[in-house]
Amino acid sequence: MNSLFLTFEGPDGCGKSTQARLLAEKLRSQGYDVFLTREPGGTSLGEAVRELLLGKEYELTSSAEALLYAAARAQHVEEKIRPALAKGQIVICDRFVDSSLAYQGYGLGLSLQKLREINLFATSGLEPDLTILLDLDPQIGLARARAGRGQTDRIEERDGAFHKQVREGFLDLARSQPERFAVIQVEGLPPEEVEQLVWTRVEKLLGKQRGTFSCNKMGVKS
Numbered sequence: 001m002n003s004l005f006l007t008f009e010g011p012d013g014c015g016k017s018t019q020a021r022l023l024a025e026k027l028r029s030q031g032y033d034v035f036l037t038r039e040p041g042g043t044s045l046g047e048a049v050r051e052l053l054l055g056k057e058y059e060l061t062s063s064a065e066a067l068l069y070a071a072a073r074a075q076h077v078e079e080k081i082r083p084a085l086a087k088g089q090i091v092i093c094d095r096f097v098d099s100s101l102a103y104q105g106y107g108l109g110l111s112l113q114k115l116r117e118i119n120l121f122a123t124s125g126l127e128p129d130l131t132i133l134l135d136l137d138p139q140i141g142l143a144r145a146r147a148g149r150g151q152t153d154r155i156e157e158r159d160g161a162f163h164k165q166v167r168e169g170f171l172d173l174a175r176s177q178p179e180r181f182a183v184i185q186v187e188g189l190p191p192e193e194v195e196q197l198v199w200t201r202v203e204k205l206l207g208k209q210r211g212t213f214s215c216n217k218m219g220v221k222s
C-alpha cells in the first residue's frame with residue numbers, strides 16, 4: 001500500500017494552507033492520487049463544528065473546546081481520512097492532533113496527557129507519517145493573517161503570550177519526535193522557497209517508500 005499521511009502544522013499565519021495546496025498540486029502533477037483536507041473541518045459535521053469553534057457566538061470552556069476539536073477529528077478520521085488511506089491515496093491534512101496539543105495544551109494549559117487520551121480515542125491511533133512544521137514568530141504570522149483576511153477569528157484574538165506558548169509547544173513536540181517532524185523556519189522566505197524545502201522533505205519520504213515497496217515486491221524485506 002502506497003498511502004501516506006502528511007500533516008502541516010504551525011502558528012496562525014505561517015502559510016501552511018498555501019503550502020499544503022502547493023504540495024498537493026505538485027504531487028498530482030507527478031501522478032499521485034492526493035486527498036487534501038483540513039482541521040477543524042474536512043466533513044460537513046467538521047465544518048459546522050469549525051464555525052462553532054472559530055466564531056464568536058459562544059463562550060467555550062477550555063475542555064469543551066478541546067472536545068469539540070476532537071469530535072470533529074473523530075468524524076474526519078473515520079469518514080474521510082482512513083477511507084482515503086485505504087484507497088492508497090496520499091492524504092495531506094492542514095492541522096491535526098499536534099494543533100490540539102499546542103493550542104489547547106501548551107496554549108490553554110490543559111493536561112497534555114488528557115489531550116493525548118481523548119485524541120487517541122478520536123483517531124483510533126492514526127498518526128501522520130510526516131508532519132511539516134512551519135515555524136514563524138506568531139506576531140508576524142498574526143499580522144499576516146489579519147492583513148490577508150481583514151479580520152481575526154476567536155483563536156487568533158487570544159493574546160501574544162498564548163500564541164508564544166503555542167509556538168513553543170509546536171517546537172517542543174517536534175523535538176520530542178524528530179523522526180516524524182520536519183521543521184522549516186519560514187521567516188523572511190518567499191512561498192516558492194518554502195515550497196522547495198517542503199518538497200525536498202517529501203521527496204525523501206517518497207524515495208524511502210519506493211525503496212520499501214520494491215524490496216517488498218522482491219520479497220527481500222517484510
Ligand code: TMP
Pocket residue numbers: 012038039040054069095096097099100101103104155156
Ligand atoms: P486554521 O485557521 O489554520 O485552519 O486553524 C483554525 C484555528 O483553530 C487555528 O487558530 C488553530 C486552531 N486549532 C486548535 O486550536 N486546535 C486544533 O486541534 C486545531 C485543528 C486547530
